[in-house]
Amino acid sequence: MNKPIRVVSVFCLVLFLALLVNATYLMYVRADSLSEDPRNRRIITAAYSRERGAILVGKEAIARSVPSDDKYKFQRTYSEPFKYAPLTGYFAFFSQTGVERSQNEVLSGDDSRLFVTRLVDLLSNTDPKGGNVLLTVNAAAQDAAWAGLENLPGDAQGAVVALEPSTGRVLAMASTPTFDPNDFASHDFTAVRDLDQTLNNDPREPLINRAIGTTLPPGSTFKLVTAAAAIESGNYDADSMVPGGSRFQLPESTTTIRNHDGGDCGGRRITLTQAMQVSCNVTFLSLANELGTEAMADQAEKFGFNSTSLEDLGGQARSLYPRDMDAPQTAMSGIGQSSVTATPLQMAMVAAAIANDGDVMRPYVVDEVRAPNLSVLDRTDPQSISKAMSSTTADELTKMLVATVESGTATPAQIPGLEVAGKTGTAQSTDDRPPYAWFVSFAPADDPKVAVAVLVQSSETARAEIAGGLLGGPIAKAVMEAVIGP
Structure with missing residues (x-):
């Protein structure tokens, strides 16, 4: 063999070996990363064309896939879209949100728990199907929560969360x-891209699940945390005498804070129960100032502040109680102002912990994972993720909150024949926008089945009429009644 032919032969051999090495590298080393690459349209198209599992509330499929007449074979449909969108999220060609995202492996059929199902489909030459996800949601409670928000005046912004105190199940x-x-x-991807851009640019932020994605000052609902810290210190109970009066001067400052109505809360010295009933700012400013930043922060963190706990639904924002606040800020934190922020879920967890003898349960929205034949694969x-307070402290707080519903600021949550525990909150914002209205409650007080938090971020309500009891109380009452039943 002459030299030119030999050189060409060696060169071709090198090329062949390079192709073999590259094919081996792509098929065995990078196979997983390439198949999971979001730019891999072949994988995306295959998954998008598969019959995706259903998302269930009770026996109703609130999200399911139905046959379509195009190359993608199936169309995702949502039976009650607006009511459940913050939970289900959406399933689009290039992205998912909510449960559609957090439970994507189950719904798409790729979860390891569905291995046997996939094997049977392969052997029987049947198109693979995704598994089903059963949510913890109580349909009646969700209906009540949604109706309450829909009935707010004007183009409102708000959220409702209901929990089962003993388990952490998200009921609404x-x-x-x-x-x-x-x-x-939609299979019209151009329209989907335009929609995504429009909604992301919408100043009302409709894509945000405000129940877990919006943090705002919790206002007077945070007085539950302040009261818990005070009782846990060993120096107070529901009948203890505490500072009242009409004003409180912030420490190291010339600023004076008054009560919401300008009154004196019933006197210079009042009981802690009375302070809760009338939502006395002076009392809780004084208590937070006395307890100090460390004790207040420790108590807030026991309830779940400065961390996240909801693991099966994406997009949770962290509720904050900063540990670097100065004395005036710490005092203001006692009434849920300053740098304190919370999601409605967090404030529902506070109420639920009190209802559950001080135990904070991890909230969750996925009750069961089921195979396509509806057999249960996982539950x-x-x-329990923390002990926020002793059962004695929880009992003292419950008595105070029952009194607040019976003859205090939270009377709109009264349910005939039941003892209800509740607290209102009205958090100040900037001068150019109205306050935020909050309401937290649980019932029945002696055997709690449901804890609720309501946030009304904005509505077409006259500024002077914005109050947690007026706006949030009726919604919380309706949700509690839906869970407890007649």
Whole structure:
């Protein structure tokens, strides 16, 4: 063989070996990363063309896939889109949100728990199907939460969360304004991209689940945390005498804070129960100032502040109680102002912990994971994540909150024949926008089945009429009644 032919032969051999090495590298080393690459249209198209599992509330499929007449074979549909969108999220060609995202492996059929199902489908030459996800949601409670938000005046912004105190099950989670996930499931991808841009640029932020994605000053609902810290210190109980009066001068400052109504809360010295009933700012400013930043922060963190706990639904914002506040800020934190911020979920967890003898349960929205034949593959077990207070402290707080519903600021949550525990909150914002209205409650007080938090971020309500009891109380009452029943 002459030299030119030999050189060409060696060169071809090198090229062949290079191709072999590259093919081996792509097929065995990078196979997983390439298949999971969001730019891999072949994988995306295959997954998008598969019959995706259903998202269930009770026996109703609130999200499911139905046959379509195009190359993608199936169309994702949502039966009650606006009511459940903050929970389900949407399933689009290039992205998912909410449960559609957090439970994507189950719904798409790729979860390891569905291995046997996939094997049977392969052997029987049947198209693979995704698994089903059963939510913890109580349909009646969700209806009540959604109706309450829809009935707020004007183009309102707000959220409702209801928890089962003993387990952490999310019984309701509603947010407004919201969106129609059916529009994102469209096979017209140009229209979907335009919709995504429009909604992301909408100043009302309809894509945000305000129940877990919006943090705002919790106002007087945070007085539950302040009261818990005070009682846990060993120096107070529901009958202890505490400072009242009409004003409190912030420490190291010339600023004076008054009560919301300008009154004196019933006297210079009042009981802690009376302070809670009338939502006395002076009392809780004084208590937070006395307790100090460390004790207040420790108590807030026991309830879940400065961390996240909801693991099966994406997009949770962290509720904050900063540990670097100065004395005036710490005092203001006692009434849920200063740098303190909370999600509605967090404030529902506060109420639920009091209802549950001080135990904070991890909230969860996925009850069961089921195979396509509806056999149960996995079930979420309730989990205690912290002890926020002793059962004695929880009992003292419950007595105070029952009194607040019976003859205090939280009377709109009264349910005939039941003892209800509740607290209002009205958090100040900037001068150019109205306050935020909050309400937290649980019932029945002696055997709690549901804890609720309501946030009304904005509505077309006259500024002078914005109050947690007026706006949030009726919504919380309706949700509690829906869970407890007649």
